Amino acid sequence: MALPVESVEARDISNAVLFLASDEARYITGLEFTVDAGSTIR
Amino acid sequence: MAGRLEGKVAFITGAARGQGRSHAIRLAQEGADIIAVDICKQIATVPYPMATPEDLEATVKAVEELDRRIYAREADVRDEAGLRAAFEEGVAELGPVDIVLANAGIAPMSMREEHDAWQDVIDVNLTGVFNTVETAKPSMIERGKGGAIVLTSSTAGINGIGGPTRGGLGYTAAKHGIVGLMRSYANVLAPHNIRVNSVHPTGVNTPMVVNDIMQEFLQADPSMGQAMANALPVELIEPVDVSNAILWLVSEEARYITGVTLPVDAGYTNKK
Numbered sequence: 341m342a343l344p345v346e347s348v349e350a351r352d353i354s355n356a357v358l359f360l361a362s363d364e365a366r367y368i369t370g371l372e373f374t375v376d377a378g379s380t381i382r
Numbered sequence: 383m384a385g386r387l388e389g390k391v392a393f394i395t396g397a398a399r400g401q402g403r404s405h406a407i408r409l410a411q412e413g414a415d416i417i418a419v420d421i422c423k424q425i426a427t428v429p430y431p432m433a434t435p436e437d438l439e440a441t442v443k444a445v446e447e448l449d450r451r452i453y454a455r456e457a458d459v460r461d462e463a464g465l466r467a468a469f470e471e472g473v474a475e476l477g478p479v480d481i482v483l484a485n486a487g488i489a490p491m492s493m494r495e496e497h498d499a500w501q502d503v504i505d506v507n508l509t510g511v512f513n514t515v516e517t518a519k520p521s522m523i524e525r526g527k528g529g530a531i532v533l534t535s536s537t538a539g540i541n542g543i544g545g546p547t548r549g550g551l552g553y554t555a556a557k558h559g560i561v562g563l564m565r566s567y568a569n570v571l572a573p574h575n576i577r578v579n580s581v582h583p584t585g586v587n588t589p590m591v592v593n594d595i596m597q598e599f600l601q602a603d604p605s606m607g608q609a610m611a612n613a614l615p616v617e618l619i620e621p622v623d624v625s626n627a628i629l630w631l632v633s634e635e636a637r638y639i640t641g642v643t644l645p646v647d648a649g650y651t652n653k654k
Contacts, residue, residue: 342568342569342572342640342641343572343575343577343638343640344572344573344575345638348638352635352637352638355635355636356635356636356639358635359630359635359636364626364627364629364630365626365627365630366623367584367612367614367616367619367623367646367647367648368627368644368645368646368647369613369614369648369649369652370613370645370649370651370652370653371644371645371651371652373642373644374639374641374642375638375639376638377572377638377639377640378568378569378572378577378640378641380641381565381568381569381640381641382569
């Protein structure tokens with residue numbers, strides 16, 4: 341993890357899923373979305 | 383219901399109109415106060431009319447109508463000292479900044495090849511983004527309360543689009559460069575709990591895209607028109623679609639999301 345945290349919580353995934361499923365993301369499609377506290381880019 | 387950004391202060395560049403104004407309004411709707419800057423002047427190689435002081439004033443009015451505070455000043459993201467002065471005055475007025483939106487950008491594409499278009503677009507769209515983060519970073523680190531930064535890139539920051547002109551090549555190079563900045567800043571600032579992400583909009587219904595010169599440019603090369611087509615059946619997305627994505631990224635709901643390139647592109651990138 342890049343952010344100072346050991347693991348993310350289940351609700352952090354839920355929050356991301358909620359956003360992607362909501363109308364606020366109506367034109368967001370076809371992407372991979374990491375909820376990883378920055379571990380991918382390290 | 384309390385807003386999602388109650389008590390936060392956001393620093394937004396390019397806030398006079400278009401996406402920047404939309405971000406200011408959307409974040410203010412969720413309780414944020416706004417430090418807004420915009421050049422409010424023409425740059426010679428930009429073929430469409432840029433924002434005016436009246437545009438910035440309209441942003442001020444829109445935020446004040448939401449009963450949020452806004453400090454607005456004309457500043458050029460290419461001018462580090464001027465940008466810092468505007469930032470510091472805004473902080474003195476509204477308090478320390480939690481959120482930074484490096485939104486200011488130009489699209490100097492036209493059928494008339496302008497020699498200086500390359501340098502101008504690199505200066506505004508890449509160096510200007512760097513200057514924006516550098517301006518806000520020290521106080522965010524020193525304060526020690528974390529924060530969220532969103533850099534506005536483009537689908538041209540992921541794909542080789544933008545066309546063959548000096549301005550178009552510069553645009554694509556600058557928007558790709560933003561991704562490198564975003565990833566480095568995400569790593570450098572993570573220990574301070576400051577998250578950094580980028581958004582990558584497809585064509586948005588703003589004066590930068592919806593103007594005669596851009597339409598002429600797109601129609602001159604049929605492959606460009608085809609290349610601009612989204613996967614979802616929508617020609618242009620609205621500024622608020624980008625604002626909503628940014629709002630989510632800077633909110634507590636995205637507390638562990640950093641280093642992400644978020645396309646807001648109606649499936650454009652995936653289609654390639």
